[in-house]
Amino acid sequence: MSAKSRPTPFAMQGTNGMMNYPPLHRGWSGRIWSGVRRRVERTSVHGKEAYVELKFCPNVELIHVVRRFVSNFYERLLADADATSRLALATHELLENAVKFASDGESTIRIGVTKERGLSHVTIRTWNRSSAENIATIEKMVDEMSAAQDLFAYYQTVMRKNAKKREGSRLGLARICAEAEMAIDCQIFQDEVCIMARTQVRTESPS
């Protein structure tokens, strides 16, 4: 499967077997994809990644359906209602952004959970093609969030700055940081943008 291949309108790939997914930059130290393809191994084994990946053609109707579906996924893996709620919010915001700003109407979301030493590392990634203007806006916001000392204060600033603007909320990414308590990063490759949100959830008492 390639990132450029045309997805079915609502294709879902679960945790069975191995698969390729769009190119990722190893280490996430920069914002340029390396073009390296990683393989994701079978899941549910301690230390391995459980994941779900969904491909979308523009269908806003399905976003809340996906939010409920992934809520069950989070609930099952994390057994933490608060974390499930935060992650569901982040998933909805990222997916809605990807669907809204996808220039060719296609977007992909991938949610991965890796359990290690009593912690679950959760990563939500979205991929879509977008206009140069949207990509510049995303990069600017991610840079601002990275530089912010206090993400809640930054969120309040963004709320105030956009309160009177008519077009777009521009609150989604800041909301993920402040309300869902996730770190955000992005990677750009030509007109493709990958946004990644990460957090850790304590799932077992440390031994």
Add this chain to the structure above:
Amino acid sequence: MTSLELPEVSSPHFSTQATYDGNLIRVHLAGNADLHAKDALESLLTRLHAEIQRLGASEVTVDLHDLEFMNSSCFKSFVSWISAVQDLNADKQYRIRFLSNPAMLWQRRSLHALKCFAIDLIQIEQ
């Protein structure tokens, strides 16, 4: 009694209902406030703001008990509304009381953000 002139929103995934008993204005939201609900919610809040001023009310209750989710676009509609209340002269400003549902965990964080945005205007109850 002057009546409240506010349209109701009724779609499969999002609905609103507003009541006014001559004293208290109460707006109930239910369902999913997402991209589909954004325009309707924005219009509703703009109209509600005008109606509250017309009726001279000092408080409005927004019941979110049955609101399953609110996306950032709809959240921003609330931010814009609250900002418009802040822009009024002090004697024209009114308080906004949110009734939240503790089972909807997102509400605690989102309403906290709204409360911090306008601490003197917002009250949160369960």
